[in-house]
Amino acid sequence: MYRGRSPPPVKRAVLSSSARGMSAESPADHQYRTLALDTALGTGLAVLVYALLKLSLSGLRVWRARVSVLVVGAGPVGLTAALVAVRSGKVLKLTLLDARYRSALLCRPQQIALDPRSVRFLLDLGVDFDNMEGCWRNEHFFTKIGVFQEYLLSILEQNKQKGDVEVHLGTKFSEEYLRKMSRAEWPRVIVVADGSCGDSCSVLGISTDYIVESCHAYGANATIERLDQRQVPTPEIRAHSLYFDLSAYGIDTVKDRRNSCQPAAKPGFHLKIYGTFRNRYMALACTSEADSKMMHFLRHTANSSIMKNIFHQSFNAYKTDIEPRLSEPTLHHMQCSRRLFEIMLSYRRVSAAYIEGDNVAVTVEGEAARVLNFDTGCGVNLGMRGLESLGMFIYRTATALDRNDVFEALSAKIQHSRHVAETFRRSGLASAVFE
Ligand SMILES: Cc1cc2nc3c(=O)[nH]c(=O)nc-3n(C[C@H](O)[C@H](O)[C@H](O)COP(=O)(O)OP(=O)(O)OC[C@H]3O[C@@H](n4cnc5c(N)ncnc54)[C@H](O)[C@@H]3O)c2cc1C
Numbered sequence: 001m002y003r004g005r006s007p008p009p010v011k012r013a014v015l016s017s018s019a020r021g022m023s024a025e026s027p028a029d030h031q032y033r034t035l036a037l038d039t040a041l042g043t044g045l046a047v048l049v050y051a052l053l054k055l056s057l058s059g060l061r062v063w064r065a066r067v068s069v070l071v072v073g074a075g076p077v078g079l080t081a082a083l084v085a086v087r088s089g090k091v092l093k094l095t096l097l098d099a100r101y102r103s104a105l106l107c108r109p110q111q112i113a114l115d116p117r118s119v120r121f122l123l124d125l126g127v128d129f130d131n132m133e134g135c136w137r138n139e140h141f142f143t144k145i146g147v148f149q150e151y152l153l154s155i156l157e158q159n160k161q162k163g164d165v166e167v168h169l170g171t172k173f174s175e176e177y178l179r180k181m182s183r184a185e186w187p188r189v190i191v192v193a194d195g196s197c198g199d200s201c202s203v204l205g206i207s208t209d210y211i212v213e214s215c216h217a218y219g220a221n222a223t224i225e226r227l228d229q230r231q232v233p234t235p236e237i238r239a240h241s242l243y244f245d246l247s248a249y250g251i252d253t254v255k256d257r258r259n260s261c262q263p264a265a266k267p268g269f270h271l272k273i274y275g276t277f278r279n280r281y282m283a284l285a286c287t288s289e290a291d292s293k294m295m296h297f298l299r300h301t302a303n304s305s306i307m308k309n310i311f312h313q314s315f316n317a318y319k320t321d322i323e324p325r326l327s328e329p330t331l332h333h334m335q336c337s338r339r340l341f342e343i344m345l346s347y348r349r350v351s352a353a354y355i356e357g358d359n360v361a362v363t364v365e366g367e368a369a370r371v372l373n374f375d376t377g378c379g380v381n382l383g384m385r386g387l388e389s390l391g392m393f394i395y396r397t398a399t400a401l402d403r404n405d406v407f408e409a410l411s412a413k414i415q416h417s418r419h420v421a422e423t424f425r426r427s428g429l430a431s432a433v434f435e
Pocket of ligand 1: 195
């Protein structure tokens with residue numbers, strides 16, 4: 001009996017016919033169907049368990065993978081590299097070497113200027129700028145090189161207590177150091193950050209060839225050392241579109257300005273005064289596009305007092321009000337380039353390598369990898385750019401299944417290193433000096 005609306009008769013007929021079909025299945029068919037279903041389910045489950053097991057085993061392997069890392073050089077780049085390694089979570093043991101003892105390492109007079117990108121990179125590594133002596137201007141952080149190094153050393157020394165970090169100051173990386181190392185002690189990754197004068201690459205048998213390329217600009221540097229002045233972190237000063245009166249040497253500046261500067265080129269010179277009041281540095285630069293009689297003259301003059309005069313006048317014009325002027329009697333505190341020179345970037349042909357037999361992957365960082373013949377006053381940032389790929393390199397080397405994986409990690413590191421050099425050559429001076 002149906003209450004309410006009854007279903008249409010046709011549908012009822014269909015339903016009853018399909019019900020008949022079901023009841024028509026023989027017990028053998030039913031058994032076969034059940035068996036097939038069970039087998040499919042069983043196989044599926046086995047595949048799923050296998051995949052899960054494989055995934056978790058490979059996850060476990062990746063999670064447990066650790067390598068021992070040796071960092072050569074405790075300059076700002078070497079120390080940051082050591083921090084990147086520790087933070088990568090893939091280091092079994094980290095050893096940091098520097099040929100200098102602590103006092104010599106931390107007493108260098110220069111300042112470093114960390115640009116906004118380096119600041120962000122260091123913040124991600126846990127660097128606390130509020131706990132470091134320094135000052136900010138235009139999102140750049142200025143601090144003494146020794147203050148920065150001491151801060152990073154203290155972070156590494158906190159890890160030292162956990163036993164996985166060793167810092168050996170006063171220890172030179174040399175053939176003798178390698179000889180004394182037992183095979184079991186050999187690291188899987190070596191980060192060479194031994195600066196522009198280091199020779200660790202030759203110790204490791206890595207090519208010391210450099211590619212030298214023009215940055216399409218000319219420059220000159222000066223230093224002023226005044227021991228009676230303060231050595232506290234000080235922001236840099238920049239000045240642009242400078243012209244100098246060289247009429248006494250037959251160079252007509254006004255005419256030269258009107259005729260020679262191409263519209264797209266940044267006209268005139270760019271000046272930067274940086275460092276502490278005790279150790280002042282100056283960088284003077286111009287783009288080669290803005291080539292003019294004045295630049296030509298300053299590139300070729302044999303009279304070194306012209307450059308000295310230019311730096312002298314520029315310093316007095318742009319220095320801060322609270323520091324003393326340079327006068328004739330104090331001019332001997334200043335050393336400077338004799339003439340303008342072409343700014344060139346040198347970078348290593350081989351910036352990462354694999355040492356066959358010892359199964360060691362080497363990467364070269366900081367000024368050991370790329371260096372200018374001109375001090376921009378923020379050279380450390382070029383080193384920091386290279387380190388942006390170090391964490392991934394250590395991760396990939398640690399989790400490599402075979403040598404091919406290590407080669408791929410090395411190849412990516414080399415590509416990044418080239419990219420850093422090429423980007424700097426194209427636009428690095430603009431942000432460091434010209435803007
Ligand atoms: C005069 C001057 C002024 C500068 N002013 C500024 C500035 O105002 N702002 C700025 O940002 N940058 C400035 N710079 C640049 C800045 O100092 C460098 O960019 C920075 O120091 C490079 O760091 P690094 O770690 O690559 O090399 P380095 O600082 O040179 O460190 C290399 C370390 O490796 C060690 N070492 C070398 N060989 C071995 C070995 N075989 N075994 C063990 N250890 C070894 C050395 O003892 C050294 O401590 C200035 C540089 C100079 C020279």
